[in-house]
Amino acid sequence: MSMDELKRRLGQVSDLGAAAGLMSWDQETQMPGEAARVRGLQMATLEGLAHELFTAAQTAELLEAAGEAESETDAAILRVTRRDHAKATRLPTGFVEEAARARNEAHHAWLEARQHSDFATFAPHLEKMMDLARRQADLLGYEEHPYDALLDEYEPGMRASQVKSVFADLRDRTLPLLRRIVAAGDAADYGVLTRSFPPEAQKAFAWRVAGEAFGLKPEFARQDESAHPFQTNFSRSDLRITTRVEEYWPACLFGTWHETGHAMYERGVAPRWERTPVSRGASLGVHESQSRMFENLLARSLPFWERYFPQLAEVAPQVAAGLDAPGLYRAVNRVNPSLIRVEADEVTYNFHVMLRFELELALLEGSLKVHDLPEAWNAKMQAYLGLTPPNDAQGVLQDIHWSAGLIGYFPTYTLGNLLSVQLLEAARKDAGIAAGVERAEYGPLLAWLVEHVHQYGRSLTPTQITERATGRPLTADPYVAYLHGKYEGIYGLTSENSA
Amino acid sequence: MSMDELKRRLGQVSDLGAAAGLMSWDQETQMPGEAARVRGLQMATLEGLAHELFTAAQTAELLEAAGEAESETDAAILRVTRRDHAKATRLPTGFVEEAARARNEAHHAWLEARQHSDFATFAPHLEKMMDLARRQADLLGYEEHPYDALLDEYEPGMRASQVKSVFADLRDRTLPLLRRIVAAGDAADYGVLTRSFPPEAQKAFAWRVAGEAFGLKPEFARQDESAHPFQTNFSRSDLRITTRVEEYWPACLFGTWHETGHAMYERGVAPRWERTPVSRGASLGVHESQSRMFENLLARSLPFWERYFPQLAEVAPQVAAGLDAPGLYRAVNRVNPSLIRVEADEVTYNFHVMLRFELELALLEGSLKVHDLPEAWNAKMQAYLGLTPPNDAQGVLQDIHWSAGLIGYFPTYTLGNLLSVQLLEAARKDAGIAAGVERAEYGPLLAWLVEHVHQYGRSLTPTQITERATGRPLTADPYVAYLHGKYEGIYGLTSENSA
Numbered sequence: 002m003s004m005d006e007l008k009r010r011l012g013q014v015s016d017l018g019a020a021a022g023l024m025s026w027d028q029e030t031q032m033p034g035e036a037a038r039v040r041g042l043q044m045a046t047l048e049g050l051a052h053e054l055f056t057a058a059q060t061a062e063l064l065e066a067a068g069e070a071e072s073e074t075d076a077a078i079l080r081v082t083r084r085d086h087a088k089a090t091r092l093p094t095g096f097v098e099e100a101a102r103a104r105n106e107a108h109h110a111w112l113e114a115r116q117h118s119d120f121a122t123f124a125p126h127l128e129k130m131m132d133l134a135r136r137q138a139d140l141l142g143y144e145e146h147p148y149d150a151l152l153d154e155y156e157p158g159m160r161a162s163q164v165k166s167v168f169a170d171l172r173d174r175t176l177p178l179l180r181r182i183v184a185a186g187d188a189a190d191y192g193v194l195t196r197s198f199p200p201e202a203q204k205a206f207a208w209r210v211a212g213e214a215f216g217l218k219p220e221f222a223r224q225d226e227s228a229h230p231f232q233t234n235f236s237r238s239d240l241r242i243t244t245r246v247e248e249y250w251p252a253c254l255f256g257t258w259h260e261t262g263h264a265m266y267e268r269g270v271a272p273r274w275e276r277t278p279v280s281r282g283a284s285l286g287v288h289e290s291q292s293r294m295f296e297n298l299l300a301r302s303l304p305f306w307e308r309y310f311p312q313l314a315e316v317a318p319q320v321a322a323g324l325d326a327p328g329l330y331r332a333v334n335r336v337n338p339s340l341i342r343v344e345a346d347e348v349t350y351n352f353h354v355m356l357r358f359e360l361e362l363a364l365l366e367g368s369l370k371v372h373d374l375p376e377a378w379n380a381k382m383q384a385y386l387g388l389t390p391p392n393d394a395q396g397v398l399q400d401i402h403w404s405a406g407l408i409g410y411f412p413t414y415t416l417g418n419l420l421s422v423q424l425l426e427a428a429r430k431d432a433g434i435a436a437g438v439e440r441a442e443y444g445p446l447l448a449w450l451v452e453h454v455h456q457y458g459r460s461l462t463p464t465q466i467t468e469r470a471t472g473r474p475l476t477a478d479p480y481v482a483y484l485h486g487k488y489e490g491i492y493g494l495t496s497e498n499s500a
Numbered sequence: 501m502s503m504d505e506l507k508r509r510l511g512q513v514s515d516l517g518a519a520a521g522l523m524s525w526d527q528e529t530q531m532p533g534e535a536a537r538v539r540g541l542q543m544a545t546l547e548g549l550a551h552e553l554f555t556a557a558q559t560a561e562l563l564e565a566a567g568e569a570e571s572e573t574d575a576a577i578l579r580v581t582r583r584d585h586a587k588a589t590r591l592p593t594g595f596v597e598e599a600a601r602a603r604n605e606a607h608h609a610w611l612e613a614r615q616h617s618d619f620a621t622f623a624p625h626l627e628k629m630m631d632l633a634r635r636q637a638d639l640l641g642y643e644e645h646p647y648d649a650l651l652d653e654y655e656p657g658m659r660a661s662q663v664k665s666v667f668a669d670l671r672d673r674t675l676p677l678l679r680r681i682v683a684a685g686d687a688a689d690y691g692v693l694t695r696s697f698p699p700e701a702q703k704a705f706a707w708r709v710a711g712e713a714f715g716l717k718p719e720f721a722r723q724d725e726s727a728h729p730f731q732t733n734f735s736r737s738d739l740r741i742t743t744r745v746e747e748y749w750p751a752c753l754f755g756t757w758h759e760t761g762h763a764m765y766e767r768g769v770a771p772r773w774e775r776t777p778v779s780r781g782a783s784l785g786v787h788e789s790q791s792r793m794f795e796n797l798l799a800r801s802l803p804f805w806e807r808y809f810p811q812l813a814e815v816a817p818q819v820a821a822g823l824d825a826p827g828l829y830r831a832v833n834r835v836n837p838s839l840i841r842v843e844a845d846e847v848t849y850n851f852h853v854m855l856r857f858e859l860e861l862a863l864l865e866g867s868l869k870v871h872d873l874p875e876a877w878n879a880k881m882q883a884y885l886g887l888t889p890p891n892d893a894q895g896v897l898q899d900i901h902w903s904a905g906l907i908g909y910f911p912t913y914t915l916g917n918l919l920s921v922q923l924l925e926a927a928r929k930d931a932g933i934a935a936g937v938e939r940a941e942y943g944p945l946l947a948w949l950v951e952h953v954h955q956y957g958r959s960l961t962p963t964q965i966t967e968r969a970t971g972r973p974l975t976a977d978p979y980v981a982y983l984h985g986k987y988e989g990i991y992g993l994t995s996e997n998s999a
Contacts (some may be wrong), residue, residue: 033720034720040735042511235535480721
């Protein structure tokens with residue numbers, strides 16, 4: 002009985018979250034501009050009521066009264082809910098409110114600081130964010146390192162020490178590759194990436210291929226435009242992705258397929274966990290493994306373009322003129338060290354992430370002072386990518402994360418990249434899947450992902466998913482090998498032992 | 501203090517309502533089809549939580565503790581909230597749940613019955629609806645007639661006896677006019693109403709004119725398509741109207757301007773009542789007076805088409821070919837007795853409503869048995885419009901209202917029609933407004949409507965609004981005179997004393 006009552010309550014919390022999510026999606030894609038002020042109040046009410054309902058004494062009583070679960074489904078619900086509830090109740094209301102106010106102020110200060118490329122005005126807010134992060138880590142508790150408590154919010158069970166070790170390995174084995182690529186020079190005509198491709202045709206092509214190649218169908222999903230692309234969903238039958246159209250047309254295409262990866266993960270979670278806390282992706286890292294797999298490992302592969310180049314040529318003849326599938330493949334895999342993370346390619350992207358991870362860890366420990374951050378940023382940027390930002394807007398102020406109190410978030414991007422290749426490698430041990438991938442027919446691969454990753458939702462931890470699906474813990478090996486194989490080919494480099 | 505606490509709570513109730521409203525709008529205009537089942541659960545949660553919060557003991561305590569208000573704004577909030585709260589708590593949860601279940605079953609039975617034109621399968625559900633309506637009237641209480649308690653939900657303060665008397669007057673004075681019009685024959689080439697008008701051009705023209713003529717701007721409003729047109733809003737800066745595109749292009753144009761009238765009413769409510777129960781239109785009748793004024797009194801007038809015909813000719817040259825403003829004016833004012841209410845013109849529309857009012861009143865009183873309803877319907881249809889439905893789908897089963905338990909709702913359509921003319925007549929006593937209307941420049945009229953109707957929201961009753969704005973109670977006189985003046989002109993009839 003109390004399990005039923007608990008599920009009813011979790012359903013309500015989930016429904017309030019879905020409503021807040023819809024309000025947010027609507028705000029980014031549909032809402033008239035003047036509605037913003039009241040919409041903010043409305044969303045705050047929904048989030049507040051959801052939090053109240055979830056942390057209420059009655060929820061704790063129901064969790065206690067539920068005792069041992071009678072089914073595996075219920076066991077997962079209890080396990081995940083107890084964990085979430087314990088974390089949610091460990092932060093006192095006073096702290097939560099102070100943090101919300103500080104984040105709000107920091108966000109506005111960051112917008113201002115970035116606009117004027119003036120780090121000094123943002124610095125006190127970043128200090129406040131770090132102070133709150135340390136206090137939050139203490140309130141949540143940890144065994145090894147305060148960073149672990151923060152990272153756990155996004156990547157349950159992962160520790161800073163593990164990240165450090167995997168990242169060091171990755172860095173040591175891919176920095177030489179990057180240097181060789183840069184030395185090799187251009188591998189294609191990159192002018193094709195900004196050839197004329199009408200906005201409606203970009204969106205339509207991206208959306209059609211999202212359905213045909215990756216299974217995202219209008220019966221349970223839709224595509225809209227927004228300033229910053231994202232995926233959100235209000236049930237596994239109500240998936241929404243957004244895209245942005247630029248002159249640089251790969252942004253729309255690969256961005257759409259990236260969000261498609263996120264959406265298909267949520268689609269694959271077993272329906273028995275509907276409207277419970279189990280019913281979403283296991284972590285940001287596992288989520289990113291799916292989006293990166295679709296965006297990079299599949300959509301930036303040669304077989305993909307051998308299959309879809311003719312369709313592209315039909316809808317965007319000006320882009321395709323004088324080009325063939327291998328030429329397009331080389332163009333969309335341009336390696337180009339740049340200052341901006343969100344514009345980075347597969348080889349340089351992880352250096353942007355490592356730099357941020359190393360800096361936020363040092364800030365949290367206090368070994369780096371906020372005052373010295375810009376200098377430290379620029380030094381690492383020079384060391385990794387050979388570039389020095391001309392100003393802080395294009396350097397330390399470029400990302401929204403720290404101003405939003407998101408400390409411990411950045412590593413999940415690279416953890417996702419590593420996991421994407423480790424998963425694909427494991428899946429390809431099945432000959433049918435491997436053959437499908439070589440023909441850009443992803444049905445068998447999608448089924449494998451549902452079976453080994455998606456269906457579990459949050460009922461397994463990221464570590465459990467990784468080890469069960471691939472037979473070993475997360476490692477940089479497959480990713481390093483993938484980068485070498487792919488880019489030595491594209492840039493005509495002599496194969497090097499990447500071990 | 502308790503007033504602040506009360507406002508906080510009312511804000512939460514309002515926000516939950518806005519979220520449910522957005523979910524409903526999304527369902528009708530954006531949502532992928534397969535999402536419907538879970539969306540139903542989500543909306544039920546939001547509506548349930550809003551009802552719980554509003555009827556909670558704490559709300560009653562806050563209402564009591566608030567005592568006398570310190571401002572006119574607060575006084576209206578207390579008055580309206582106390583009234584709503586008393587009504588909401590008079591219906592026991594058991595009754596509300598029984599009614600919701602019965603409505604759900606009745607709705608499905610109605611869909612089925614209409615599809616097969618089989619009244620018998622719907623009859624037991626209609627009996628249940630009438631039984632629930634009688635019980636609801638008893639629970640809510642009334643002085644004269646149980647119908648009053650139901651009508652009060654949609655038209656606060658209005659009584660069946662008043663409706664009877666006004667409707668009888670209207671019927672006696674417009675039925676002869678209708679007969680004369682029918683005898684006169686066609687007044688224009690009605691083929692123009694289905695000439696080719698591309699869907700996108702219909703929507704764009706309707707939306708542009710909604711902004712230019714009636715003030716509905718993209719900064720605070722948007723237009724979408726849906727199967728059944730409606731207006732909804734989540735704040736006065738977040739108005740949403742929908743339209744439907746048909747071969748019969750006036751459906752899109754006049755439908756859009758009808759919903760624009762609803763939207764501009766909500767836009768005009770004073771901001772000081774934001775997120776309180778005062779912050780919406782006073783009643784369905786007053787709402788309909790605004791939508792009908794825009795749709796019929798303004799957009800179906802000769803000055804309107806003298807102004808907008810050139811724009812129409814530009815976007816729909818095939819429609820305008822060989823036509824001029826007076827010709828179009830006569831065509832869009834075709835009087836044509838038909839079986840279907842939603843397709844009815846200004847002269848016949850009210851007979852559809854009177855018929856329904858008379859029948860639902862007789863059903864509620866028990867003087868008419870559900871079993872005898874189709875026969876009674878057909879007899880009245882013959883008496884008023886000279887037509888007999890070939891089947892019940894085009895007769896008694898055509899409207900959704902009764903299957904949804906909406907008894908007492910129909911009269912508000914005609915009350916709105918009557919009030920629309922009474923208000924416009926009062927406004928036109930101002931020479932500037934009258935001159936503006938004759939040039940289809942509605943700025944001064946809109947300002948008058950905001951001042952005399954919109955701004956009050958629910959802080960005045962419909963009767964108060966009518967009497968203060970027009971100097972007398974609701975009467976059929978202005979509407980009868982309007983119909984005679986307009987249609988005697990269009991159909992070339994000798995002017996008759998309409999008094």
